[in-house]
Amino acid sequence: ELVLGVIEHLKPQSTPLTGKRVTITAGPTQEAIDPVRYISNYSSGKMGYALARAARNAGADVTLISGPVSLATPQGCQRIDVKSARQMHQTALEVATRSDIFIACAAVADYRVGDIAEQKIKKSNEQMQLTLVRNPDIVAAVASLAQRPFVVGFAAETQDVARYAKDKMQRKHLDMIAANNVASPDSGFNVDENALQVFWADGEKTLPRASKQQLADQLIKLITTQYQHETN
Amino acid sequence: ELVLGVIEHLKPQSTPLTGKRVTITAGPTQEAIDPVRYISNYSSGKMGYALARAARNAGADVTLISGPVSLATPQGCQRIDVKSARQMHQTALEVATRSDIFIACAAVADYRVGDIAEQKIKKSNEQMQLTLVRNPDIVAAVASLAQRPFVVGFAAETQDVARYAKDKMQRKHLDMIAANNVASPDSGFNVDENALQVFWADGEKTLPRASKQQLADQLIKLITTQYQHETN
Numbered sequence: 001e002l003v004l005g006v007i008e009h010l011k012p013q014s015t016p017l018t019g020k021r022v023t024i025t026a027g028p029t030q031e032a033i034d035p036v037r038y039i040s041n042y043s044s045g046k047m048g049y050a051l052a053r054a055a056r057n058a059g060a061d062v063t064l065i066s067g068p069v070s071l072a073t074p075q076g077c078q079r080i081d082v083k084s085a086r087q088m089h090q091t092a093l094e095v096a097t098r099s100d101i102f103i104a105c106a107a108v109a110d111y112r113v114g115d116i117a118e119q120k121i122k123k124s125n126e127q128m129q130l131t132l133v134r135n136p137d138i139v140a141a142v143a144s145l146a147q148r149p150f151v152v153g154f155a156a157e158t159q160d161v162a163r164y165a166k167d168k169m170q171r172k173h174l175d176m177i178a179a180n181n182v183a184s185p186d187s188g189f190n191v192d193e194n195a196l197q198v199f200w201a202d203g204e205k206t207l208p209r210a211s212k213q214q215l216a217d218q219l220i221k222l223i224t225t226q227y228q229h230e231t232n
Numbered sequence: 233e234l235v236l237g238v239i240e241h242l243k244p245q246s247t248p249l250t251g252k253r254v255t256i257t258a259g260p261t262q263e264a265i266d267p268v269r270y271i272s273n274y275s276s277g278k279m280g281y282a283l284a285r286a287a288r289n290a291g292a293d294v295t296l297i298s299g300p301v302s303l304a305t306p307q308g309c310q311r312i313d314v315k316s317a318r319q320m321h322q323t324a325l326e327v328a329t330r331s332d333i334f335i336a337c338a339a340v341a342d343y344r345v346g347d348i349a350e351q352k353i354k355k356s357n358e359q360m361q362l363t364l365v366r367n368p369d370i371v372a373a374v375a376s377l378a379q380r381p382f383v384v385g386f387a388a389e390t391q392d393v394a395r396y397a398k399d400k401m402q403r404k405h406l407d408m409i410a411a412n413n414v415a416s417p418d419s420g421f422n423v424d425e426n427a428l429q430v431f432w433a434d435g436e437k438t439l440p441r442a443s444k445q446q447l448a449d450q451l452i453k454l455i456t457t458q459y460q461h462e463t464n
Contacts, residue, residue, distance in 0.1 A: 035390050036339070036414055037273045039265070070302055107268070110355035120390045120414070123342035123366060130362040134355065158267050158352045182268055182352070 015059025016224050022060040023099040023149070024052050025092060025106035025138065027067030029085045033130065034117035043107035045069030047154075047194065050216035051103055052077045058220055063099070065091050067106055085109050085135035096142045099149040101227055104139035107156060111135060140172040150227045155179040166199050176200040176226055178219060200226055247291025248456050254292040255331040255381070256284050257324060257338035257370065259299030261317045265362070266349035275339035277301030279386075279426065282448035283335055284309045290452055295331070297323050299338055317341050317367035328374040331381040333459055336371035339388060343367060372404040382459045387411040398431050408432040408458055410451060432458055 026048020030038045045066060052064045053074040062077040065088055073079040080095070082088045085108045096102050111132035121128075143151040153174040155165040158181065165179035179197045195209040198219065207218050258280020263271045277298060284296045285306040294309040297320055305311040312327070314320045317340045328334050343364035353360075375383040385406040387397040390413065397411035411429045427441040430451065439450050 033271070036275075036388065037271065037341075039269065039271050041269045043268075109269075110353075111360050114359070120388070121342075126366050127346070128343050128364040130364055132360040132362055134358050156268065156352070 015057075016228070017055060017101075017220075018059035020060045020100040020227075021063070021098060022055040022101045022103065023063045023065065023092070023095045024048050024055065024103045025065045025067075025088060025108070026052070027069040027071075028107050029067045029088055029109045029135075030083045031085065031109045031112040031135075032083075032116045033113050034119065034121045036120050039109060039111075039113065039132075040068075041107045041109065043067070043069075045071050046192065046212050047216065048103075048105035049074055050212045051105055051220065053213065054216040054220040055101075055103075057217075058224060060101075063095050065095065065106070085112060085138070089136040089138045089141065092138050092142060093145075096145060096149055097147060101152070101223060102139075102142050102149040103152040103223070104142070105154050106138075108138055109135055137172070139174065143173045143175075150175050150223070150230060152176045152178065152223055156182045158182055162197055162199075165197065169199055175230065176223060198222055247289075248460070249287060249333075249452075250291035252292045252332040252459075253295070253330060254287040254333045254335065255295045255297065255324070255327045256280050256287065256335045257297045257299075257320060257340070258284070259301040259303075260339050261299045261320055261341045261367075262315045263317065263341045263344040263367075264348045265345050266351065266353045268352050271341060271343075271345065271364075272300075273339045273341065275299070275301075277303050277338075278424065279444050279448065280335075280337035281306055282444045283337055283452065285445065286448040286452040287333075287335075289449075290456060292333075295327050297327065297338070299340075317344060317370070321368040321370045321373065324370050324374060325377070328377060328381055329379060333384070333455060334371075334374050334381040335384040335386075335455070336374070337386050338370075340370055341367055369404070371406065375405045375407075382407050382455070382462060384408045384410065384455055388414045390414055394429055394431075397429065401431055407462065408455060430454055 027045030028041045028043040030040045032038050049071050052062050056062045056076045064077050064079045066081055080091055082091055112135050114131040114133040139153045151174050155168050157164045161179050161181050165177050169177040177199050180194055194212050194215055196207040198205050207215050259277030260273045260275040281303050284294050288294045288308045296309050296311045298313055312323055314323055344367050346363040346365040371385045383406050387400050389396045393411050393413050397409050401409040409431050426444050426447055428439040430437045439447050
């Protein structure tokens with residue numbers, strides 16, 4: 001690994017993102033129910049962290065806004081830890097205004113608990129109603145900023161993947177969207193490999209099954225090309 | 233650490249639980265909402281795993297029934313992995329019938345989602361109602377077995393710790409209960425130290441703040457004493 005690291009260091013690097021600020025959200029969010037319980041999802045953060053590594057290798061200044069994961073911070077990246085969707089929303093809006101590219105890879109909870117209990121809820125009834133309220137839509141909020149970065153979204157779907165993804169891209173005014181099928185047992189959450197279908201305004205590309213790092217490298221190249229195309 | 237291991241190995245061991253089968257539940261449970269979302273809690277499993285190690289060191293045959301945690305299986309212990317409270321309940325009842333001592337250390341979800349969605353739930357409304365239904369009470373079920381083991385429960389509380397714990401012990405017919413205050417920032421879930429108040433029918437003992445392994449060693453000693461007292 002050391003030898004590979006040295007070779008990597010010596011070979012001429014393609015750093016098309018030098019001087020560019022790339023912000024990436026990663027991991028799940030945790031939405032508190034009470035002091036001990038929460039709602040979350042199976043996102044491991046691996047894809048977002050792989051994208052941070054790929055963007056850094058392409059020369060970018062990378063800020064990673066991360067939900068609770070058990071991953072080491074990629075070398076050379078700045079990392080801001082958050083728990084809830086609302087914390088991630090606030091941090092993302094602050095950082096996005098000074099970003100060139102924003103990649104929303106986190107699996108943000110769509111809903112949070114409306115009324116978080118201050119004490120542990122005692123079980124008393126056979127049934128319990130939990131009222132969930134919508135969380136802010138982070139990627140849509142970033143895409144609607146006056147001075148907006150190039151915005152890339154993700155879509156994790158269990159059915160009609162392409163249709164839902166393209167609809168989401170248009171509805172939220174994203175520049176690009178990367179979709180994957182999380183129902184498939186060998187792709188999506190908490191596995192090391194994945195496959196992606198990437199869509200932008202006038203094109204699309206399928207990135208076939210590969211390691212998340214290989215996919216991240218390919219996706220950063222696609223993003224760089226489209227970013228340069230849109231800003232030139 | 234190797235030297236300590238050798239010293240540990242050479243010194244005369246006190247193995248009062250030799251030939252005894254000890255079953256320990258550990259970690260959180262995960263209750264699915266849909267294919268990607270779940271409800272869980274902040275339990276790390278550290279206390280249950282420390283108890284498994286302590287019981288094993290005291291000579292017991294240890295079975296660990298574990299929710300999703302990122303911990304290595306303690307040497308010499310058998311480990312059965314489960315996700316939901318219902319899976320843990322079923323496994324616990326099977327294993328408990330052939331156990332001498334049962335320690336319910338897992339932070340089992342009191343409620344599960346009544347109707348788990350087969351597809352990822354699309355966010356559509358501003359509010360969403362999640363109907364939760366009670367999970368089976370694992371420790372109470374084990375304590376009401378005809379051929380019951382010596383049963384130790386845990387109580388994680390954020391207020392009135394001693395009162396809730398003693399009430400829980402009596403209501404569920406436990407032989408012993410270990411209570412901790414999870415509202416305290418330096419004890420309880422996902423930290424390496426803790427403090428316990430232990431209650432049994434005619435006694436109680438406070439185990440002051442210490443590492444979870446030290447507390448586990450002390451608790452296994454207390455359990456052994458009471459177990460021998462009740463079975464002799």
